[in-house]
Amino acid sequence: MTDREHLLTLPHGATLEGVVAGLEGRFRVESAEERELGSCFLDTFDVRLRERGLVLVWRGGELRLTTSEGELLGRAPCSRAPAFATDLPAGPLRETLEPVVDVRRLLPQVALDVRSRELRVLDERDKTVVRVTLESAARQGAGAGASANGALPPLVRVRGVRGYDDALDDVLRVLADERRLRPLETDELRHVCAALGEELREAAPKASVHLHPLQPAHDAARSLHRALLGVLALNEAGTRDALDTEFLHDYRVALRRVRSLLAQLPGVFPPAAVERFRAEFKWLGSVTGPARDADVLQLELPRYAQLLPDEARRDLAPLEALVESDRRRAYAELVAAMDSQRYRDLYDAWRTFLGSPAPVGANASAPNGLRPIRAVASERIASAARKVLKRGRRIDERTPAEPLHDLRIQCKKLRYLLDLFSSLYDEEDLAALVKALKRLQDCLGALNDAAVQQDTLREAAERLAAAGEAPPATLLAIGRVAAHVEQRRRAERESFAERFARFDTKKTRNRLDRLLPGGYRERRPS
């Protein structure tokens, strides 16, 4: 039996007092004092909860997770609206939420001031058999005498008690037939937003644009860049405020794609423009890099702590403090960069460039610009795929780190091309190709992460020691963590050969051939 909450609205002109009177006339009712409480609906920036049909509300010191139909999935006492899943008390609600929300912040969608009165319908033993809550709410801060846009129509919540289904049916029937209450037609959040004239936050669309194979390359490229610019704009505010680590991460992914696209489609835009924008975007990459590095390290720290025996965990405290101060400084510099004239100029110039059609006579400096995009993209994908295979095949157990690093970069280039131009190719083949490539990338990525982390740890240890903030126990703890990371690096390195072999298969090569008109192999002049 599910503990479903029925949400009912009043007919025009009816009052909550009328509802109370109606119930009191029919049932034994106990009424509690009216309470004032705050409530807000929470979700991540990318509306992960709503995408899964979940609604999270914090009200009156309690957090409730329901389905959009009102079925209760979990509740927990919570004195403040939580920011992160880790702010929740341990328990079933946190366990359900943590995998969904991950590191993203829970942002309030809309916050309300609520006046609420609870009525209990009782049986002959004074047992509560139905709970009815009467609410009037307004947008938080709207205050008394709120304009029409600030106040919500009154709401009645009815919750049954397990094992007393008849009583629930009776109450619902009385409310429907005698008081003419009607159930909400949508979920509560949608209802609240509609009533307040608020727009419901939607998930960002994916940045891959639907392209036509015969679209001129410069036009297709502009479409893609406009979509990517949209992603940058969407994540900018959250990045500045460092609401959670994913804003900057998504910002930088989009930025990398912009840069990759500019670099990998030569001859589509005039070279002078390309050179100029590449340089500026490179600058943007460099001012956002340190903040991301600090975020990544900070996310890793709890995992590092787990590697150590319980009594040694506290020894990492100086490292944690160092990382936090680095993070703050890096974000301050990032914000300063985003506030700068150079940043504004870049955006303005880029937007202008993307909005303008190709100048007449551009053919000479941008010979690929008017060619069909599918032809251009296919050439580039083929070239990138050949490079991945060639470089990967040259790597054996003795190969040092550098060629693996190059391969990682090359895989990224291929991946970005496949992602951005996915609309031009067969869905199934492309998906399979990307899946195989992703496995290879995961290995190379993990290898790189481990190498970077070792460098970071060593550097941090040096800095702490130089500043006199590293007691031996801390250095020892950092050393232990570095040893674990090294172990992981070795394991990943050893698995490379197998991972690459799984990519460099006949199947993959056949897919590439099928996917691209003319296949992927180099055309030799006959």
Add this chain to the structure above:
Amino acid sequence: MKAYALYNIKGGVGKTSSAVNLAYVSASLGHRTLLWDLDPQGAATFTCRVRPELVGGVRVLLDDDAHLASNVRGSDHEGLDVLPADFSQRELEQRLGARSRPTERLARIARRLAPGYDRLIFDCAPGINLVGENVFRAADALLVPTVPTPLSLRTLAQLLKLLRGRPGAPLVLPFFCMVDRRKALHRDVCSYARAHSLGFLDAEIPYSSTVERMGIRRDPVGASAPSSAAARSYRLLWDEVEARSAGVPIAGAPGAASSPRRSGLRDLLEAMRTGRVPEEPR
């Protein structure tokens, strides 16, 4: 799902009030909680204002009946449900004895209920019998409310002796209940137990008229008097029970997840047998 049983061979020690109060704390923390009243007296059921009736009679507890679930009633508090007692449960002992696998029946039913709940709390009848054996199998931990008197400790020792070395025996977590610190005997027994590491939980439930009045108010103390000393001590008790049953070591306690040390109790029993009053530890 975790199952705790409020169990003591002795009656009148605070099993029911503890069961109801702990179940309330559990639910208030967000755990879906079921309070199962196994005592035919039905005091827990009465305190929760539920009718002491099992539709289908005691048979639903024996035969893994499909009607079992429909007997569960929500309490007045969100997250807390009650499986009510029925006076016919006085026959449970006899009927269990007539069935196959007589000690495993309740555990089977608990498993059926498990998917819907995070915590199951048994309120057991006093005595030591086949129903008790069922509870030993079904529960992860026995919470033994103990009034701080020598005879209570003696009865506890009997329980421990019974469970000693049994494979799959539940964790035994005794706690002092109805403690009246004005009484020298209570103070002495409490400190004796602590000094000899008899394994009692740190949290103590004081003698409380708030708790006594639960039969009149018919509400857990956490709801009717949330800032009372009784309510606070039940919250602390719950935290400690959860930590101990998860194997988390508590500062000062003798190791993790261990049942009371028998040597301390053995000394006590020896002292009682020879007529000597238990001495204060040096």
